[in-house]
Amino acid sequence: MSTRYVTILGKAVRAAMRLRGGGSALPGLVVERIDPNFIKATLATLPRGVVIISGTNGKTTTTKMVVELLESQGLKVFTNRTGSNFTRGVAAALLGEVNFAGKLDADIAVLELDEAHAVHFVRTIPPRHSLILNVMRDQLDRFGEIDATAELLRTITTATSDTVVLNREDGRIAGLQNTLVTQRVSFFGLSDDLLTTFPSDDQLHGGSSRLATAKADVTLKKFVDQTATFHMDGHDITTQLKLNGIYNVYNAAAALALVRAILGESINQTALIARLAHITPAFGRGETFIIDGKSLELILVKNPSGFRLGLQSFNPSGYATMIAINDNYADGRDMSWLWDVTFESLQDEGVEQVSGIRAYDMALRLQYDEVPLSDVTTNLTKGFKQFMSDNPKKPKRIYCTYTAMLKIRRQIGKIIDVESIG
């Protein structure tokens, strides 16, 4: 079948799925089955090639930042914005953007890819640049072990043709530079002061982490009250940010380093920083809604390090806190990770509501950290409504796993207008 017909067919499936509501990857699957070369042929036409962002934590927010920063430099960027970060998710996203002749109107593609799927992807489509954020104990029930996951990430870096951007503070990621021969390597990093607030996976488990002493292209020096200081080109650059949570801000350093690698000398620094100041978090990554005059923050938690960083980043004082834990496939079925997070920071304020399929695993976890707990229910819809009605006068914060977040977002959507996540 010609690309033209495959494209039309895929677009038709996509339109049909939209009418039915949801299902971001299925049209991609249809096209992938009929024409496995669809993605390759379409992306090959881009003048500035393909950029891949991978790692355990922060892919979605970082990808969003890179896209917006590149747009501030006048580039037209294609991305897999829906967060459906598998090959067919990319195909599905492409179908939304190409014209009926199968041509993509963009300068560059910036894609977030899951470690395991990225390996297959780079075999067909080697990226020009890649950014590897971190490797932590995430969906180990899917991939096996953390060292094996780091090896998957290595495959992405060795398939890269131009620049590989690495996290200097994560020993397993910084170590990926050792097998890179022809590629340029650039690092993003933290000042020594901030390093202590960013436990890597090994540090969480009593080991040491920073192995690399390499100079970082972009260093995050300071982050206080939504104001961040980055060090690059020998200067400190301080800017206000709309991002919540220090881990999002560290991802901004990663995004800056990647954009600097892509654009080189031609970068417009003023426009870059101006845009950075206006970037908002991706959905569920510290998003804030206003409901009845009070704020409601959603913090996505997927793994122990992310949960720890979230708890460290957001002061519970004065807030009503809810935790929603599901164990659907996309969340990971193994509940062990909750025991690698410490919840003692919630002891004073307590937790108002615990909900989700594994609500009682979470309640049990809080019991062993002696955190007071008001209400527990496995019925998430009921739990969310209860949480909202019990705490009308307080700002609220919900820590939630992926599928719990989607469900809570739907509930919020019934109260206020929530941007569609595709």
Place this chain on the structure above:
Amino acid sequence: MSKQTITILQLYPRDMNIYGDYGNALVLLRRLEWYGYTPRLIAYNPGDEFPSDVDIIIGGGGQDSGQGKIQADLLSIGSRLKKLADADVPMLMICGLYQLFGKFFKTSTDEIIEGIGLLDIETYGKSERLIGNIILESEQFGLLYGYENHSGQTYLGKKVKPLGSVRMGAGNNTADTFEGARYRNVIGSYLHGSLLPKNPQIADFLIETAVVKKYGEFSNDVIDDSFAMRARRTAARRPR
């Protein structure tokens, strides 16, 4: 009266502590406190001096790299651990250390990694990973709920009993229906989850054994395990 102390030794927390193994240590610490004892947790890492006064020993799982880092040290303390096991000290070894408490681990490339042989078990590395929720039935402990994630397949010798038989999941291997191993008061198992929070009967077995051995009697206060019971009910309904 000063409170009675119970010392827990955690083996190799730096290199062998994956999938929430800390949860097992935390549950023992808290329950001991709630029962009115003073718990002490000692981390033992390669090269450390092995403490003389130990009441409970626990150990967790690791990756292949972690096992490589601790194997020589483990062999060097093997005879001491065996003596403690034969003196009925309670121990809980999960996953990687369960395997290395056995006679050997033979990798899929036929490399032999020697264990300390405290447990009469043999483990063979396979390409298939056994992953998912698991439910066991144990003669002593009743139903046990956890999560397994291992590619080593373990076979029991004559000197050990299984911890339980598998109701859902794989367990020690894909050939028989056993999970884990028991030798005196030593428990080996593949169950993460973490194991002890949702299976407090095992935590209390370890605690009671240690306390009775050291102080002659165990004063058992009631702990509210209703969250654990509800979490078990959820676990019983979840897919593999």
